[in-house]
Amino acid sequence: MIAINDGSKDNSLEILKKYNDLYPESITIYSRENQGVANSRNFAIDKCKTPYLTFLDQDDYLDVEFCEKMLYRIKEDKADIVYCSYVRPNENGKIVARYMIKNSDMSKLHSFNCWAKIHKTDFVKDSKARFMPIVVGEDAIFSLMEHNSNPKISIMEDYIGYFWFQNTNSVSNTTQKGINKEQLDNLETFFESIYETKKDKDSYLFQYFYIKNIVANIMRTNNEKSIKGLIKVNKIGNYFFSDMEKKFPDIYKNKLLYKVNEDDNLLMKSLVYYFILNRKLFKLFRIKDNTV
Numbered sequence: 001m002i003a004i005n006d007g008s009k010d011n012s013l014e015i016l017k018k019y020n021d022l023y024p025e026s027i028t029i030y031s032r033e034n035q036g037v038a039n040s041r042n043f044a045i046d047k048c049k050t051p052y053l054t055f056l057d058q059d060d061y062l063d064v065e066f067c068e069k070m071l072y073r074i075k076e077d078k079a080d081i082v083y084c085s086y087v088r089p090n091e092n093g094k095i096v097a098r099y100m101i102k103n104s105d106m107s108k109l110h111s112f113n114c115w116a117k118i119h120k121t122d123f124v125k126d127s128k129a130r131f132m133p134i135v136v137g138e139d140a141i142f143s144l145m146e147h148n149s150n151p152k153i154s155i156m157e158d159y160i161g162y163f164w165f166q167n168t169n170s171v172s173n174t175t176q177k178g179i180n181k182e183q184l185d186n187l188e189t190f191f192e193s194i195y196e197t198k199k200d201k202d203s204y205l206f207q208y209f210y211i212k213n214i215v216a217n218i219m220r221t222n223n224e225k226s227i228k229g230l231i232k233v234n235k236i237g238n239y240f241f242s243d244m245e246k247k248f249p250d251i252y253k254n255k256l257l258y259k260v261n262e263d264d265n266l267l268m269k270s271l272v273y274y275f276i277l278n279r280k281l282f283k284l285f286r287i288k289d290n291t292v
């Protein structure tokens with residue numbers, strides 16, 4: 001295990017040292033000035049000497065058999081990456097959401113988190129997949145960089161190996177009320193990074209991935225539940241859909257937008273329809289694309 005103390009100001013380093021004393025052969029600690037999550041992950045990739053690697057976000061946890069089962073599958077299938085399904089527990093241990101991945105091309109591309117996977121280390125390094133120092137969506141960019149190198153992917157559909165913890169007391173859940181200018185700039189940087197990273201921009205799967213990211217990130221960033229908040233969401237959706245149309249002039253001919261696919265979340269599909277209709281209404285009534 002590689003543990004990076006990225007400039008913490010609490011007793012994290014002391015805790016790591018205690019575990020290192022217990023398992024000196026299993027844990028390598030690096031302590032340095034704060035450089036952010038993207039830089040820390042890239043640093044860990046460069047330092048990694050094992051044949052395989054995985055990522056575990058703070059507060060999240062793994063099934064006790066995660067490494068054993070996932071390593072067996074990636075070796076058996078001679079794959080570059082293996083995915084598993086995951087769930088979202090809250091502070092009380094209640095599962096509030098399940099994400100059961102399918103063995104399909106759509107799931108392989110649209111599962112854009114770096115965790116709930118084991119990656120072949122040589123493949124990651126050879127593909128030059130790295131995390132960008134952006135505020136939103138660094139996982140998605142990393143995953144797209146991997147996909148640009150056409151990895152062999154193995155899927156464990158029925159195995160729930162990762163627990164993506166939902167902390168309702170986190171800053172994003174308690175103080176983030178509505179989208180401000182800084183958040184808009186972060187989203188714009190993220191969407192532009194997605195577009196610039198992917199090589200096969202004409203792929204229907206990628207275009208669908210792009211539009212779903214717009215919808216998901218707008219809804220995730222905005223927690224303002226009011227008429228005013230809804231109006232702002234509509235304006236922001238129109239702004240980013242207008243930009244999307246410039247990048248993909250034939251986006252609305254994409255057949256994946258108009259059918260419920262096996263891998264689709266029905267709520268996400270409904271939101272995609274909503275924002276498409278929203279954009280058409282803005283164009284019909286010639287409403288300007290400004291967002292603020």
